[in-house]
Amino acid sequence: MYIQNIELSELLKLNSGEVFSSSNWLSIYSNTDLKFLGVFNKNHEAIGFFYYQKHKRAKVLSHISPPFLSPTCGLYIKDESTNPAKKISFEKKVHELILEHVKSEKFDILTLPFPEDFMDMQPYIWAGFQVTPKFTYHINLLESEDKLLALMSPERRKNVTKSIKEGLVVKESLGCLSSQALIEKTFQDQGLWYDKQVLINLFSVFSDSNKALSYSTYHQNQLVATVFCVRDKEKAYYILGGFDKNNSFSGAGALAMWHAIKKAKEFGLKIFDFEGSMHPPIEKYFRGFGGEMAPYFCLEQTNWKGKLLINLRGK
Numbered sequence: 001m002y003i004q005n006i007e008l009s010e011l012l013k014l015n016s017g018e019v020f021s022s023s024n025w026l027s028i029y030s031n032t033d034l035k036f037l038g039v040f041n042k043n044h045e046a047i048g049f050f051y052y053q054k055h056k057r058a059k060v061l062s063h064i065s066p067p068f069l070s071p072t073c074g075l076y077i078k079d080e081s082t083n084p085a086k087k088i089s090f091e092k093k094v095h096e097l098i099l100e101h102v103k104s105e106k107f108d109i110l111t112l113p114f115p116e117d118f119m120d121m122q123p124y125i126w127a128g129f130q131v132t133p134k135f136t137y138h139i140n141l142l143e144s145e146d147k148l149l150a151l152m153s154p155e156r157r158k159n160v161t162k163s164i165k166e167g168l169v170v171k172e173s174l175g176c177l178s179s180q181a182l183i184e185k186t187f188q189d190q191g192l193w194y195d196k197q198v199l200i201n202l203f204s205v206f207s208d209s210n211k212a213l214s215y216s217t218y219h220q221n222q223l224v225a226t227v228f229c230v231r232d233k234e235k236a237y238y239i240l241g242g243f244d245k246n247n248s249f250s251g252a253g254a255l256a257m258w259h260a261i262k263k264a265k266e267f268g269l270k271i272f273d274f275e276g277s278m279h280p281p282i283e284k285y286f287r288g289f290g291g292e293m294a295p296y297f298c299l300e301q302t303n304w305k306g307k308l309l310i311n312l313r314g315k
Helices: 008-014 023-027 082-102 122-126 145-151 153-167 177-189 196-205 252-266 282-289 304-313
Strands: 002-005 034-040 046-057 060-065 109-113 129-139 171-172 212-219 220-229 237-242 272-273 292-304
Touching: 002 082, 008 034, 008 046, 023 196, 034 082, 082 122, 129 282, 145 252, 153 252, 171 252, 177 196, 177 212, 177 220, 177 237, 212 252, 220 252, 237 252, 237 304, 252 272
Parallel strands: 060 109, 237 272
Antiparallel strands: 002 034, 034 046, 046 060, 109 292, 129 272, 129 292, 171 212, 212 220, 220 237
16 A cells, blocks of 8 residues: 555545535635645555645744644545554554654644544654644434433533523524624634635535534624534534624524534434534633544644644644
8 A cells, every 4th residue: 555645536536425524515615725636556546535734833843734624634535444453553654654654744733633533643752753632522413302412511501591582583694794794703702813715715615514513692683602513414513603792692693503413413414523622711611512522633843843833822
């Protein structure tokens, strides 16, 4: 097996079925420099892929990571082995190839999260790389609405019921410019970096219910919170939210999220994925919706220049 650069069209031929490796998703990065890598067998047939972006931080440091909003490197491998030992050996070989490729790249900071299906990180650990566990929450949408409500924390359930009593109204908001503007303003209010063009492309491409879900909460026709999710055939993924920092309705976002969860269930999807966070307040918020914790792993490596930048910025 070997790894080499491929074009987006070659990646799409493998059709992983997941939204973050779809033509729709990857098209939102039309103005960025993504690197697509194909995994090939001994017969020179493409059997997998992954991708990442190599960009500058502080104008001088090179950072390898998934592009803005992509949760992982999108690794997908087509493995038809049924023997457990063969499957593990095959996956280890794939990781060894990725390791060789990463080691050949020049970078100051490496942050490469893997999809949840890939749990064997031993090759990277053996090579001296840092492997960090991260976590997301999955809601099982096969449960009834009553059961989903019962699984929430008392605080989150109170957010929903109190918001309804306060007269808050939720509306579907795909294509709603004010909701999109609120998401962007939330990035600005929190002092977070974002790629404006990618947001514009995202809202343009993911503008119908076959690709996305979006709900916004209003008080007396004034927008106070919004959520935006993308979807594939099995999962909905919460990726963006916005809120008016001046509003006093603490449950407005939870009410919009609950409507997105219910809509995902209505579509027959199996899982609602919160895409995780390692920030304690955000993790607590996601946890309150009653999902099950799901781990995934991130490959990390930082040289002295990268460590200096991280220490200076407190990140």
